[in-house]
Amino acid sequence: MTAPRPLVIGATGMVGGAILRRLVAEGARPIGLSRKARDGGEGADWLAGDLADLGRAALPPLGVVYATAPVGRVADAVPQLAAAGMTRLVVFTSTSIATKWESPDPDERAAIRLWGADEARLTAACEAHGVAWTVLRPTLIYLEGRDGNVSRIAGLVRRFRFFPLMAGGEGLRQPVHADDLAAAAIAAAARPACAGKTYNLPGGETLSYREMVGRIFDGLGLPRIIVPVPDWAWRLVLPLAVRVLPGLSATMATRMAKDMTFDVAPAASEIGWQPRSFHPDFRDAGAE
Numbered sequence: 001m002t003a004p005r006p007l008v009i010g011a012t013g014m015v016g017g018a019i020l021r022r023l024v025a026e027g028a029r030p031i032g033l034s035r036k037a038r039d040g041g042e043g044a045d046w047l048a049g050d051l052a053d054l055g056r057a058a059l060p061p062l063g064v065v066y067a068t069a070p071v072g073r074v075a076d077a078v079p080q081l082a083a084a085g086m087t088r089l090v091v092f093t094s095t096s097i098a099t100k101w102e103s104p105d106p107d108e109r110a111a112i113r114l115w116g117a118d119e120a121r122l123t124a125a126c127e128a129h130g131v132a133w134t135v136l137r138p139t140l141i142y143l144e145g146r147d148g149n150v151s152r153i154a155g156l157v158r159r160f161r162f163f164p165l166m167a168g169g170e171g172l173r174q175p176v177h178a179d180d181l182a183a184a185a186i187a188a189a190a191r192p193a194c195a196g197k198t199y200n201l202p203g204g205e206t207l208s209y210r211e212m213v214g215r216i217f218d219g220l221g222l223p224r225i226i227v228p229v230p231d232w233a234w235r236l237v238l239p240l241a242v243r244v245l246p247g248l249s250a251t252m253a254t255r256m257a258k259d260m261t262f263d264v265a266p267a268a269s270e271i272g273w274q275p276r277s278f279h280p281d282f283r284d285a286g287a288e
Contacts, residue, residue, distance in 0.1 A: 004063030018182035072118035132195035145285030169210035174202035
C-alpha cells in the first residue's frame with residue numbers, strides 16, 4: 001500500500017511555498033497542488049488540479065493537508081480530501097476576522113464576515129468527516145518582495161523616497177514572516193493537542209506603524225523620511241492618491257492609528273511559536 005503523503009494547497013504562494021520547502025528539508029516527499037502542470041524536483045511532486053474540482057485530480061493517499069487557499073474553497077473540498085485519506089488539516093485564515101469585523105466600510109465588513117462564516121463552515125465539515133483541524137490566523141504577513149502589505153510600502157518608499165502617515169501612525173502592529181508561519185503549520189500538524197483549535201499568530205515584535213515603516217526604510221538602505229499628515233488632509237487628497245497608490249482607502253489610513261495586536265502566549269506554549277523580530281531586508285528582493 002502506498003504511504004499517505006502531505007499535500008500543500010496554495011504551494012505556489014508565500015506561505016505554501018515555504019511549507020513545501022520545509023517539508024522537503026525534513027525528508028518528506030510532499031505534493032503541491034497547482035492548477036497547471038509543473039515539473040517535480042527538489043524533493044516535491046506537483047499535482048495538476050483545481051480545488052473546486054478535485055475529482056479530476058486523481059489524488060494519491062493523503063495524510064496531513066496544509067491549506068493557504070481561500071478557506072471557503074477549502075471547506076467545499078473537505079469531503080473529497082477526506083475520501084482520499086486526509087486525517088489532519090491545517091488551514092490559514094487571518095486575524096483580520098477580528099480586527100476588521102466592525103469595519104466602517106460596508107464592503108469590507110461583508111467580506112470579513114463571509115470569511116468568518118467560511119472558517120466556521122470548514123471546521124464543521126472537518127468534524128463531520130472525522131478530520132482533525134487547526135486554524136492559524138496570522139497578523140500582517142510579509143515576505144520581502146512578494147507580499148501586498150510590507151512590500152507594497154517598500155515599493156512606495158523606493159519610488160517616492162518618503163512615506164506619509166496619518167497623524168503619528170501610533171497604531172501597534174506585529175508583522176510576521178511567511179517562513180515562520182510555515183514552521184508553525186508543520187509544528188501544529190505534528191501536535192495532537194493542537195487539533196480542534198484556532199490560534200492567532202502574531203509576529204515576534206510589537207511596534208508602532210511608524211516604526212514598522214521606519215524599519216522598511218532601513219531594509220531598503222534609505223534614510224527615514226516619514227511625513228505626518230493630518231486626518232483632514234488625508235481626506236482631501238484621497239481621491240487623487242488612490243489613482244497613484246492602488247489599494248489605498250480612507251479606512252486603511254484610519255487604521256494607522258489603531259492597535260492590531262494579539263497575545264502570543266497560546267501559540268507559544270502549545271505550538272512552540274517563536275517568530276523572528278521585524279527586520280526586513282529588501283536589498284536583494286524586488287519590492288512591489
